[in-house]
Amino acid sequence: MGRIAIVVGFFALVILLAVGLKRDPREVPSPLIGKPAPAFELPRLAGSERFSPAEMRGKVWLLNVWASWCVTCRDEHPVLVDFAATKRVPLVGLNYKDQRDEALKWLSRFGDPYQFSVVDADGRIGIDYGVYGVPETYVIDRAGVIRFKQIGPVTPELLKAKILPMIAELEK
Amino acid sequence: MSRLAALAGALFIACTALAREAAPLAEDPKIETRLIAIAEELRCLVCQNESLIASRAELAMDLKRQVREQIKAGKSDQQIRDYMVERYGDFVLYRPPVKATTLVLWAGPFALLIAGLCTVWIFVRRRRTAQGATLSAEQEARANELLANRANDASR
Numbered sequence: 001m002g003r004i005a006i007v008v009g010f011f012a013l014v015i016l017l018a019v020g021l022k023r024d025p026r027e028v029p030s031p032l033i034g035k036p037a038p039a040f041e042l043p044r045l046a047g048s049e050r051f052s053p054a055e056m057r058g059k060v061w062l063l064n065v066w067a068s069w070c071v072t073c074r075d076e077h078p079v080l081v082d083f084a085a086t087k088r089v090p091l092v093g094l095n096y097k098d099q100r101d102e103a104l105k106w107l108s109r110f111g112d113p114y115q116f117s118v119v120d121a122d123g124r125i126g127i128d129y130g131v132y133g134v135p136e137t138y139v140i141d142r143a144g145v146i147r148f149k150q151i152g153p154v155t156p157e158l159l160k161a162k163i164l165p166m167i168a169e170l171e172k
Numbered sequence: 173m174s175r176l177a178a179l180a181g182a183l184f185i186a187c188t189a190l191a192r193e194a195a196p197l198a199e200d201p202k203i204e205t206r207l208i209a210i211a212e213e214l215r216c217l218v219c220q221n222e223s224l225i226a227s228r229a230e231l232a233m234d235l236k237r238q239v240r241e242q243i244k245a246g247k248s249d250q251q252i253r254d255y256m257v258e259r260y261g262d263f264v265l266y267r268p269p270v271k272a273t274t275l276v277l278w279a280g281p282f283a284l285l286i287a288g289l290c291t292v293w294i295f296v297r298r299r300r301t302a303q304g305a306t307l308s309a310e311q312e313a314r315a316n317e318l319l320a321n322r323a324n325d326a327s328r
Contacts, residue, residue, distance in 0.1 A: 006291060013284075025220060031261040097230070123234045130259040132217035132231055 030130050030149045037063070037140050038128040042118040045095050045103055051118045053144060060170045061090040062163075063138040064114070064154075065126060067098040068106035070134040076153035077110050083159060084113035089167055093117030096126045096134055139163060141170045203243050210239055210249055214256055215264050223266070 032038075041052040053063075064080060066073045084091050093114035095103045100119065107117075120126055129138065132151075139148040148166055150158060208225050214235075216227035224232050224239075235256070242252050253265065262268040270278050307315065 009287060009291075028217065028261060028263045031258060123231070124238075127234060127238060127259060130261075132260070 026133065027151055028132075030146075030151075032130055032146050033149060035146060036144050037138065037146050038125070040118075040120075040125045040128065042094075042120060042125060045093070045100065045107075045117040045119050047116075049116075051092070051116065053140070056090065056092075056140065057144055058142050059090060060142060060167050061092060061140055063092050063094055063129075063140060065094045065096050065129070065131050065134050065136045066117075067096045067134050068102040069098065070096075072153050073135045074110065076135050076155075077113070079154050079156055079159065080113040081111045082156075083154075088164070090115045094120055094125065094129075096120050096131060097123045137163075139166055139170070203240060206243050206249070207236060207240055210243075210252055211236055213253075213266050215266060217260055217264065 037053050039053060041050050043050050066076075080091065091114055093116070095117045097120065103117070103119075107114075123131075129136075130149075135153055137150040137154050138146050141147050147170060148162070150163075154163065211225035212223050214224040216222045216224050216229055216232045216235075218229035218231050219227055222229075222232075224235055238255075239252055242255065247255075256264045262274060268274045268277065
């Protein structure tokens with residue numbers, strides 16, 4: 001009896017630790033899921049207009065945090081360019097702690113998938129959105145609520161398995 | 173003597189020069205002490221095993237700036253912690269609050285300890301009953317016989 005209990009307890013511990021090891025500690029669950037996207041008003045990267053998320057009410061849209069200094073963003077970029085070509089939903093860029101001319105150069109060199117990008121030069125809006133590892137991508141619904149957050153690059157697999165079905169669900 | 177005085181003077185100037193260089197950090201010592209107290213309890217999200225105060229990561233610097241601004245704005249320590257939790261979750265706190273999602277974290281070690289103690293207790297008790305086992309009259313006779321045989325063998 002006692003021996004069985006010990007064996008069961010041992011395996012329970014092994015499973016617990018194995019699951020713990022498999023999880024990525026960098027993926028901190030965001031407390032912002034299900035909460036309204038923090039408001040801001042920022043200048044656009046190109047042109048003189050300003051943008052506030054309230055303008056997107058009634059639309060499902062994506063907010064992608066990027067920077068020209070971010071190496072992983074470069075890997076992610078072709079995926080976003082392909083996604084933008086499908087014109088599925090608006091994709092807005094949040095240019096995080098970047099230099100304006102560097103950012104513009106980056107876009108002209110690798111292509112610009114964004115409807116437009118806004119400038120968060122000192123990273124304050126990034127903090128409001130809980131950004132800690134660029135790139136990050138948010139799925140925001142019609143009511144302006146954050147439904148999903150991807151920390152790290154968006155991959156074609158993630159788009160297919162998670163983001164696109166979610167957009168379809170939210171647009172119903 | 174005058175040379176000594178000159179040296180002392182030079183040292184003094186050097187010291188004040190150094191002190192001046194460090195000035196921006198200790199702009200307002202009161203704010204800095206509070207910043208240190210708060211940021212020691214917060215996790216840096218970029219290098220997760222470092223506290224916010226120890227980290228030199230860029231995000232950590234930005235977050236410290238944010239905390240400093242909020243101290244200046246007269247926010248309480250709790251308000252500042254809430255501000256961080258709203259954005260980054262309980263994970264930023266080195267001492268997260270006890271609630272449903274953190275129950276395993278808080279109670280887990282104690283549960284494991286109790287499970288371990290129970291195991292030890294079961295083992296000890298089992299060993300004790302094994303030692304305390306008494307022999308039936310038959311078994312005792314057989315044991316005595318074996319021991320006697322052995323004594324005979326040895327004496328032969």
